[in-house]
Amino acid sequence: MARFRNKKKVAFVRQPKKQPQQQNVDPVTGDKIPRSFVFSRLKLPGSLKQLQADLRKMMLPYTALNLKEKKRNNLRDFLNVAGPMGVTHFLMLSKTGSSPYLRVARTPQGPTLTFKIQDYSLAVDITNSQLRPRVPKDLFKNSPLIVLSGFGTGEQHLKLTTIMFQNIFPAIDIKTVKLSSCQRIVLLNYNKETKLIDFRHYSIRLQPVGVSRRIRKFVQNHQVPDLRSLQDVSDFVTKAGYGSESEGDDEAATVSLASDLGRVNKASTKSAVKLQEIGPRMTLQLIKIEDGLCSGTVIFSEYENNGDKKEESEEDVEDDSEGDAEGSEEDTMDD
């Protein structure tokens, strides 16, 4: 008598999913990957919260996009987490009565750069101002390039700022880098006269040069073109459409690619570099550099060029208030 075998009920145990090991080191170049936290000190108004979210998005992929901070979290909490997580940089937003501030610090020892945000625009504002905002889906999968311009004046604090921002994003090895991973660029432009830093964030787009707009669109969109107005098919190729002024590519913006990039940009042809802003946009003013992490001796101050007098008292106060006495003695500067 055939019977179904009584199946034993075996509890199905799902194997715990192995979390992909966080890579602290780039697999190709072997450089340490810098990671960052973007968070706020004290409570921020709505627009600054949005700015914080934008900054986090900009710092992708090596940042905590959904970092939750509580009111009682102080700097030390973040610092304690930063060690095991391999976080190397802190971006701290704060707000006083006069203006918002951005502090960029390296963990765990500093230095800390304090910027006053003169004015800022959110990514939403930028998007709203554009006719055709462009956000490809893998835009934030790779870290941005960084371009620092106008910092070569030879001043110490600017040099430090340069190094700081260079190290915030992973280094690029030009021998191994894939051009397809270069999707975004962060520009920091120092204005000597006003001493302000323009902070911009662009997306990079490459277009083949020397092809009429119609054909380029045809290749890009993969859609049947509208041929109603044409007498012959050959007109579609030969007839030049309207070209806007920006179409007349200047030589400076064209590159010859090392490898094929997507369907359109072949290595053999020349391509034009087009940048489109994605925000946020900030105008920063460097006002202070401290040796430690939000503490320590003041290396540079915008308002008092030689902060020798105030150094000690300030140090004491901040050590007390912050509660995280860093080993700033080791790194004290010899001026």
Added chain:
Amino acid sequence: MAEEVQMQEAGKGLRKRNIGHKKGKGKKKMKVHHGGSGQKVKMDGKTKKLFRKRARDYNSDDSDDENDIVEEEEPARPVKYEKKQKYIEIRKEKKQMHIENKEDDEKVSDEEMDDDDDDEDEDEDVDGDKDEDEKVHAGNDNSDDEEGIIEHGIMKFSEGSTSFKKAFKKIVNRSGTDAVLGPVLSAHKNLVVKKLAEEAAEKKVKGDAKKEKTMLGEKGHVKPDSFSVTHEKLLIGVATKGVVKLFNAVSKAQSSQKGLNPLRSKDAKVIQKRRKEAFFSELGKGPSASDAKVGSAGDGEGPAWAPLRDNYMLTTSKLKDWDKAADEPEATDDFGREDSSSDED
């Protein structure tokens, strides 16, 4: 006087809500009416007519059945009394209504009346006090002699009735129009208006505070505007220059390793070899033994995968001695650490 007194009594009763007393007063009032009806009130035909006309005018305003009935019942009555009686009738009516109503309702209305500082109410109070005093006085003098009271009352009656009439008319008129806002005898309307105004003022203050707060929070927040386009273009130009520089450098560096994957060890060796060749060709020398040594000392034959290299994780932090490296020439444009990595080879 008697009528007036009674009336005021009735008013007083209304205010005090002394229900037990009311019936007795009603009876008393009736009695007074009886007494008053037969009395001689000197009046010629002219004045009679005039009063009648006035009474008609008055009645035309509100078509009260009972008033009509009263007139029908006693057409020959002196007009003054008629009028007076009408008031009384109305009063009575009200009183009865109140009696019929439950006590709760009365309390509510009572409270409302107390709360509202209506002009009419105060006027009435004054009148009432005066009349009460008079009544007491009259009671002491001749409690049973009604004629005396009436004689005394007529003088006062003509005086008080006009003011009372005005007040009452005002109230009656108002009750028709402002039925929505509350009971007849209350300044509910004023109160509501006052409250609304207060609320509005409060809201305004709150709104101002909120606005100020948001303004403070929004400080520095700028929407991109059209007049800064030239500056933006300049910045885009700078960024574009940087990107072009980088891409050109990349293409130059990677031109030797087309089609090879740096992650594969086989390809990596080839790449290494080609790089070295390129390096030496730049130097204008052949790959001599000593040069090879130098090359191996620098980056050497290290495996492609970073962890297998000797100097893995030992990359020096630039920040530690940033000030010592001051004598190094700095380029105006830097792309990550692209320069440094190219210098290594």
